[in-house]
Amino acid sequence: MRVKEFKTNRIIMSVSLWNLIGICVLLFSLGCSFYAMKTKDSLPHEVPKGYVMFYHWTKDARLGTVASNEPDIYSIQGSKEDKEVSQVDWAGQGFVMHRVRISKAPGEYDFVLKYGKASKTIHVIVYNQTVTPVEVKIIVTKRLGLIENPVVYGHIEAHIGRSLPAKLDASALGVLVDVLDDSDWGVRFHAAEALGKMGPIVNEKGIERLEQLSQGDPHEAVRQAARDAVEEILAERHPDKQ
DSSP, X not given: XXXXXXXXXXXHHHHHHHHHHXXXXXXXXXXXXXXXXXXXXXXXXXXXXXXXXXXEEOSSOOSSTTTSOOOEEEEEETTEEEEEEOGGGOEEETTTEEEEEEEEOSEEEEEEEEETTEEEEEEEEEOTTEEEEEEEEEEEEEEESOSSSOEEEEEXXXXXXXXXXSSOSHHHHHHHHHGGGOSXXXXXXXHHHHHHHHGXXXXXXXXXXXXXXXXXXXXXXXXXHHHHHHHHHHHHHOGGGO
């Protein structure tokens, strides 16, 4: 009887341990999803394409799709609206900046941004192997109803930034370093992040400018992206110091 009881306890402990491991893995994967940019790439890898990156900055980001001010994105083809991205597809960095990147064949597109009762139509030109950043601002004027199912009124603003290289190689280096001085903080953010991914090929001018942004840029997201980029570049240049 004692042997059976001991075996039963071992089984219960083993099952509980695996359940605990499973929960930890799930929480880790969910946490990571909020720190990575979501990319909706429905086009084959080998075909010509560019990207539109929608991003939204909020100081009060919260978990959940309704409470966080993140719009649905639709693209218009003829008279039909096709949903490109729903709220649950957005990903945030540090629960502050939410963004999603959508692939499109080169051409001109109309996108509709919707959040609650608010909507905004924007016209974006997509070029091959470029990323066109679009800043989305949601101004909520009234929120009625329960937290789970509110009726939200307000309006949406959208600002289209200059297109930047999507292919991160030596040919993109000069452009990305130059736009670190762009007046659009979203462009500076994307350039800083891209330079961090390029690692050792970034020149001294780029590193110096990133260090300046990490200390003096007026936008928090750009300062953090610049700090991360410098760390990544130096780590790849001097792996022995890690």
